[in-house]
Amino acid sequence: MNWLSALARGAEIPVFAVAGAQGLAPVEGLRRRPGLRLVDSPRHARVLLVAGAVDAAHKTALERLHAQLPPPRGTVWWQAAPLFARGEAVAGNDPLPAIRAAAEASDPDQRPDVPPHPWQGMGPHGQGGRGMMGGNPYGRPMAMTAEDIRDGLELDAYSARFGPFLPMLPPGLALDLTLQGDVIVSVTVVSPPFEQGVQGDAPDLCAARMLRLMGIGPRAARARGALMVLPKGSGMRRRLAAWLRGGTVAETPEPLSEALPGLEWAEAVLWLASFPPSQLRAVCMERQAA
């Protein structure tokens, strides 16, 4: 297999980037760097890059993310204080040398390979639900039928936590969602998005994030009817159009727990991406304070 290894040496390093506080803009800047490729899933990555400070409250989530990278894996903390003793920290503007080094590294497991919760021992099969459905065996949620919010038919409802490092959500935002299929039934905000400062609200960056969710690059957008594919009446077209013109968006989103239920997953993530991170953070913080 020597020739395969020799060929693989020139490959781009697949990196899963976690954007912490002030980390969104620097991560976006890495997207066009040769030698590395930002991937959407930690399973596809060789290196975990933590860019910007992550609250200690998210330590367990970050450790779980680390465990999702198939071994051998490496970790780089870029302008971030390490939350656990894996990988190297870099402070400068260029994390690429550290990423290259991490691509040769092999972090040991950070979390023990055991279920996050014990078997709960409730209900007829001990999983905590009714019959053979529902419950939370070993901390893994199982679906349970409930009335569909659109037509009242009984459909499986599935509750789980999404975030804080899912790449399609604003970094830091963690939501407890109940889903029926891909329709969001209920939403609780667990943690607000991280502070991103003014660069996080930059129009080109916001537009690029939204367009990526629609499967096209930023250059494609203006002429290509990207606006037409967005649903009418949600304000998404207006906000994307403003960003594409280079303008800023100052609209305040509705609280997430009211705006998201009833939306399908793709629409919900587009809706979230259609607000500047600072506005989303403000509305989530307000809710938590109340």
Add this chain to the structure above:
Amino acid sequence: MIAAALTLLLALPPLVWVAAMFDRIGTGRGAVLIGPLQNGAALLLRPNTATEAPDRLNRLLAPGWYLALALVGLSVVPLAPGVVASDISTGLVLWGACEALTVVVVFLHGWSPNAPLPLIGAYRYVAIGLPAMLLSMFVLIGAALPAQSLSVVEVVEAQREIWNVIRQPLGLPLFMALGLAITLRGPFDYADGAELAGGTSAEESGPALALWHFARAAMLVAFSAMAATAFLGGHLGPVLPGPVWLLLKTLVLMALSVAAGRFFARMPPARMLTFLWVVLLPLSFASLALVGVEVLP
């Protein structure tokens, strides 16, 4: 027949490579020629991932099935007069079966890791895949009508005078929509999109992921060869030998599919579902009706 099958097997890997190169052109990443090979090699050296309580058999087989469907679909394409791997009188039906089974295979790929994002991708793909397949059936019946046969060889022969792309101008664009759907591309990538962090492939890594990408590219080759055959006259053409014409047309359609995948934005699935049933399917009926009127004696 054996010669044709061997030719296809030998031609597929280089064409998959070309497809991967097309995907890199214009992305600003450089290394267009060697990049896909290097990344593929690196991926092969990574381990497969284990998930909790997966459907092991289907997880193992889904990428292989996808590749097999691409190969079977490709086998009905005549490479030159009389040279075709599956020389059957119902070639278009066999191709249609491959399209339909692609929906099943992509679903299994999303179902088997037992994780939420892949499963959402799988269900969404089935919802979008069904009308996309229906559309392609009407379009292909349109291509079969002038030939009065479901044999792909006859469909090519019927285009000696005039190519179907001119006779049925709506056919090829509508068929391209199907091509984007079965190759999980751009506006029809409801299975593996960025809003699901890779969707059905989100939990895959290593050789399993490499094979899935290979199969996707192979399906692009199969689709392009089929589209070239049904609408651009396949191996027909002056001066150059038949297989060269087929290759050139296939490459053009591959490039067009890649470009279309980058050009058009992806709608939220509910909107796409309405668009498919309300706009594209009636258009395919209209296209079929026009072809019917045209071939009336």
